[in-house]
Amino acid sequence: MTATTIEPAAGEQPAARRPRVPTLVRFLAKRIAITIGLLWGVTVVTFALVHVVPGDAATANLSEQALNDPAVVAAYRAKWGLDQPIWLQYLHYLQNLLHGDLGTSQQTGRPVLTDLVQYVPATLELAVPSMILALVIGTAVGMLAAVRHGRASDQVVRVGSLLGLSTPPFWLSLVVLYLFFYLLGVSPSGGRLSPQFAPPPSVTGMYTVDAALAGQWAAAWDAVQHLVLPVLVLTCLTVATLIRFVRSAMLEVLQQDYIRAAYAKGLPTRTVLGRHLLRAGLVPVITVSGLAFASLLSGTVLVENIFGWPGLGQYAFRSATGLDLPSILGVSLFVALVYTVVNLLVDLLYGLIDPRIRLS
Amino acid sequence: MSPEPVAGATVPGPDPIGSPSGPLLDIDDLAVEYRSRARGAVRAVAGVSLSVGAGEIVGLVGESGCGKSSLARAAVGLTAPHAGTVRFAGRPVTPVQWAKRPAAEVGLQMVFQNPYASLNPRRRIGDQIADGLPAGLSGERRRQRISELLDRVGMGADTAAKYPHQFSGGQRQRLAIARALAGEPSMIIADEPVTALDASSQAQVVNLLVRLVRELGMGMLFISHDLALVRQIADRTAVMYLGKVVEVAPTERLWSAPNHPYTRALIDAVPTISARPELPAVLAGEVPDPANAPSGCRFRPRCPAAFESCGHEPPLVPIGDRASVACWLSTNGETG
Amino acid sequence: MSALLSLDRLGVTLPGDVPVIHDATLHVDAGEIVGIAGESGSGKSLTAAALLNLLPAGSRVSGSARFAGEDLLGLDKAGWQRVRGAGISMVFQDPTAALHPMLPIGRQLTEHMRRHLGLSKSDARARAVELLDQVRIPDPERTLRSYPHQFSGGMRQRVAIAIALACRPKLLIADEPTTALDVTVQAGILALLSQLRDEIGLSVLFITHDLGVLSALTSRTYVFYAGRVMETGPTGALLSAPHHPYTAALLGARPHGAAGVGALRPIPGSPVVPGQAPPGCPFQPRCTFATADCATAPPEPAPVGAGRLSACPVAPELEVLA
């Protein structure tokens, strides 16, 4: 922002900022419009995709002998509206969507919203700790590598993160299962909870939290144990990207004059790194963490399948292979929404951390 | 505002190509506006009239952000002006957009500030120069013409096969000049062509430009923030402040007897070498944001001589031979 | 009187065995503004960096550097933290790059004060207001809450100077503090530094490539070329009657005075690339006065008048160089 001077002798002062609220409102309005457009696009694409597939939901959801009975097939198609022209089906879906009705899943027979409410917390229970771990480790290790640029520890980190990026997630899942479950027997197999425990009363949908809330400490601990391996795998996958990114972002910051200036002021290394470097390096990290979260969600598909984790990834996988249109649409919409919301948060956070950035 | 196109050249040269009567480059009441979400509308050039005759070097000076580059880019046709007209050899300059540039306008060329960005790093020098040669030229003629041009700027013919990264900043600027010459220009707009260079390369490039202008009888609008440099080469100098030209005069006269307080302040701020240390005079404040220009005379808030008339905008009026000034102090009778 | 800062045959070798500074001998007295001039790449900034131990990791420094009686090259980590900011401080070329864009100015202005001077938060703030006043920034209270991007380049440089002065350093190194600024703004900064010298007895090592600025501000000047001191002496005398062909060439290349084609005299050839200096005098390939002797050994600076040294053995025999 350029300042304005009126006093001849006084030099200048920070110009008064124009009122910010309208900017923010405009920004949000635009983002919401874009989000709506995006969600609409998602419905179109999914609808089109499901309809180019040979075979419809009736085949996927009726028994083989039932398929031989035209009456049963007709009843099914009528029940799910599959006998209507596609554009009508689409309009119908949109209409319900506007009323907050995502339709009923053909494979579970329950409202898609109910399914999402059930599966999303399970996935978040994996994704959130993984993301937090990855962020903390990624930032710390990436920063360390940047500071020790060119030395042995930097090389180790670099190779390590490249290894992480290069490991197939499904293979890693199998390897850790083999090691920690099959060979060592130190971790539980799949699932969210050992069978002797009943799922805790649902508050957040996350077993660890719910069990703790209900005071069922044994169950909470058991749920935590079940989390360890899948979270480990997801963290490994995400942290590699983050480390690389943080490292190069911090390297760039380290070359800035203001870091030299901070040293020149006589500040101890700790302060320079912890305050000056971290603050500036965090901006790109925030950007990438938005993307990393999206990729993490995507990574859950494979990991959940291998660990038998009943989350969104498994649900998505089964919906896709079962051609369960309402579920696929529900998942796609949800993920698209998360994607845009995360991006929005990233942008808002950006503005919060970096005073130079204005929402426009 | 009553801009008076002031034509003429101190050094006699060949007649202007277009209409023999008018100046070669004629900028009339030009305005350039940028709209950005952050700052709103920025009037970077707020009604400037200026003309350059054949064989004439006109210097344009002013503080950073006063709109010099915006003026140059609009004048050459890289951006569409918001208002006003630019005429080159008598015909209006059309902004370069989707169409190919009309052949008649190729005689108006520009030399850019950053020699590192103004040459395509992935093409050979020769190819880039050839961009400006007529399409019908045979391979042999083309090669010949390229080496001629390179020779003119003091670079060897073998340069044509090389890439820009093999040259220093000063050499690149010379190559950029050779490329501009390929269009056989009669007018060159040079936007801070030496700012990015070392003192020594600066001298080389400036010497080259001035020599070419004199030899080829071209006109040149030489933009710079370095007053001393402009003083060295320009026949006339225009001083710009916040999107407006506040004073134009033959260079020596401008230096010895500036009419605008701003011109005076600029000159006084240049540190000079002398036996006893002598601090340059301080002009208070800095250039205001053009998005938020002061009313009346734009220099009023910083002007040591401001008085009540300055609440109204002073027009640029001629004062004597090929000189104009926009200051109430001068227009109220006195000159100087 | 012993010098505040004295460098004796300081040499700097960058990682990869690239020698960039050779035998730089230089001193700054208390309350004095000393200039370093030279083309781009002549090692001005690296000399400054060496004085604050800010050289690229893996650089080697030889010779000696004493500051206020202390041996700088023998300092340990804690010692450097003590000297930096409180003993020697620095102003960089580009104030935009040298101020942290995401920390409020108040924070950047007080954090080292609290550390070096042991001030409380409120005391540090009070001093910060005082400092901003000293560098002529209006409305200091508000400035403390603002961020660098809210200021113009000139104001930013003033803020940077305030930060450098915060811990009452004895020496300020200013590395081309006005190169990024308009002449009008530059004049203000020069005036400020000059006032500070007069008011608080500040010593300044002022790096620039603009000879006009040197003349206006400094009392003595060192001319660097290819990491060597070519000539030194009182600024006025040095610039009006240079005793080294390089100084003369620098003067000739800059615009001066009246118009005329060819009035600018470029220095032929191009500057030395570090590590590829020719044997003998580094300027010899570009020098119009070079003799065969010049290519044998780098000449030692020798006295050529009152307080003046020149590293050109031929110079005293030449009449007027400029």
Place this chain on the structure above:
Amino acid sequence: MTEQSERTVTEPTGTEAPPAVDLTDRRVRRPLARRSWLRRLRGNGPSRPLWRQPLTVVSLAILVGWLLVAALAPLIAPYDPLAQHPATYLPPSGAHPFGTDELGRDILSRVVYGARLSIPLALIIVALALAVGGVLGLIAGYLGRFVDEALMRLTDLVFAFPQIILAMAVSAAFGPSTRNAVLALVIVSWPVYARVIRSAVLTVRGEDYLHAARLLGVGPVRALRRDVLPNSVGPAVVLATLELGNAVLMLAALSFLGLGPRPPAAEWGAMIALGSHDLSKWWVSVFPGLAILTVVLAFNILGDALRDRIDPRYAKGR
């Protein structure tokens, strides 16, 4: 994956161009230009030649090794990769260094032949995605306005789906086969290139050398070909190198889910899937997994090195 991972950082966040930093205050621009160019000349990255970096050399060796393995598979593989044998699930031994699978096929031979699938397919995927994304990005960047807007929204749309789910859906919709897996992966990966090229084009559009050429009377199409294109593809090519590893991974993931090349093709991901049914036969999964790991690692290291060299800006990581 990843990477959605795979999105680039040149365009930080998907849905919208990042909030602009208000850098219009250009008072300090002049010396900056000089400095940054000096800096670039001095270089700030690892400026040692590629062959002097041990890591890069090792990865190059691995990659060349794999390429040789792929080219000479019939000579290297001890057995026919498809030959079934009644003795199934033999653990690694002298006769079968990697053991045999459930049909008694030699895993070493299958891993060797797997290189003939994964590596060329990854190249094809990346080449197609680069071509599609490149052309669209070039058009969007150069034409701007609503063409640009529409294309960017389209890339957003693809980004908004998790890559693997979209690829799965496409692959499931058209039936598993090599062609469809490639198609699916191209569909999910072209937007990255489109964005990178687009932003590179946007940069070039503001470059003075383009202006200079236009001022000399060069037409828009010629300028696009001579000035814009050569200066925009660099980042995308670097990105493509980095994406090669990712393509191998994604292809393996699709195969693992049964949506890749059809059996009995020796595809690494599918081989891992076979082994996943029974952890006790660890050798069935472990060796193809290691094959993927080494190939991807080699691609990644090379891409990294190339990026550091060609475009310091990309040293940012993704």
Place this chain on the structure above:
Amino acid sequence: SAGGDAGSAGGSTLTIDTSFVVKSLDPGHVYEATGNTAVHAMYDTLLTFHGSDMTKPQPDLATSYQASADAKTFTFHLRKDATFGNGDKLTADDVVFSLNRLRNLKASPSVTVANLTATKTDAYTVVVHAAKADPNVPVILTQPYTGIVNAKLVKEKGGTDGADAAKTDSAQKYLDGTSAGSGPYLLDSFDASSQLVLKANPKYWGAKPKFSRVVLRNMDVQNQKLTMSRTKGAELALDLSGTMLEGLPKTLQQSSADDTFYFLTLNADPKISKTTSNPAFVQAVRAAIDYTGVAKLFGGNASPAAGVVPPAFPGALPASEAQHQDLAKAKQLLADAGLHDPSVKLMYPSITYRGVDLGTIATKVQGDVKKAGIKLVLDPQPLTSFLNAQQSGKVAMRFSPQSLNYPVAASLVNNLAPGQGTAATTGWTVARADKAVVAAGKKVQQTLDPAAQQRALQDWQRLLNQHSPYIPMAYNSGVVVASPALSGAVYAPAGWQVDIAAVGTK
């Protein structure tokens, strides 16, 4: 950790590991294996089978029944002490409502009872009429989907047995969350993705089950094996079969029955494929397959197929008649028919069924027939696409597992005979079929005496092996793996895998 010691939790939790997709627990809709297992424990049926004995339906809610000689009318006498979980008495009204609702819902399981109508004669007598003679009605009425629901309760929740039930019945949602049956267990909680919990029905009319709580948890096969290897508590695994059984601790109990067969189907319609419709080609493929090798891929108890009826059911061909490979014959057949280097696409669903990836079997077949000079191109499809393609009748050659609709071998005739369900999608019309095969099928359906019917079935199968487009390759078994301390964990090839209520401790 895994398995846990259920004993310490009161000795009353039984864990059942299975990889499940349960879409509904409403008997009117249920049709997947896990759903059937759970519904069988929650809902009583008129008749039932005990253990793995499929020879004769046993009394359950009906203490006895009479079948008319024409196999069209069946009269059931209900026990009078049966009550629903909420205490309501179970009467003939509930039976009539349940069976008619099932038929009219026109959901997946409705097909089997489309032929049947229930009426009541008094509060404890129900008559089931078959529109077409069907001696197997009592067997059908053992199936979980014929479970009796509390009519009053279900009607309250929107259920109806009216002719338009397919459109108007809305009780499914309720029944997915609450059980309305008279069985030994009640539904405690149901989470379609992770687990299904049953609790003992305190008002159950029969002998109390041993376990007060049963957890069916969703677990992939791999984990089932690992979990069972370590289990200390009361635990069952339902999907371990074949090769997965290798390496399990010897202490674990296994119970199995060969109740599934895997077969190739070659389209008999020349318009679809000249090659597959050529009987010589079919016979050549039949001769080229390494039956023992295929069976070995399934591991465990799997065996080479002799005919289409799996050994778990009366009417199967003896193991001595198992098919075997004869490459010379295969080549000869091809040569005689003038088929050179025939090439056909083999479509199969890309799924893992009972621990075996079907792609592996298909690859094995591909390798076998190649030795006879036949080229198969594998064409895996997602299950849905496979089913769809199969339904279209345009698939030249396909491969899939098949089990019985209900535990009577004769039900296969309904499906496989020329012109019937599967045959229709294979282009095997009556016109194209061999007269003898058609006649043999008719004979099976018309023979009401069980022993005679079994002989007829065997004759029919022998003819199929010569003149049909089906090539059964191997039988595979369902297996129940149980922890050592359990008793009664018997695999039931009856549709419900295991009778949960019968599981106890030794």
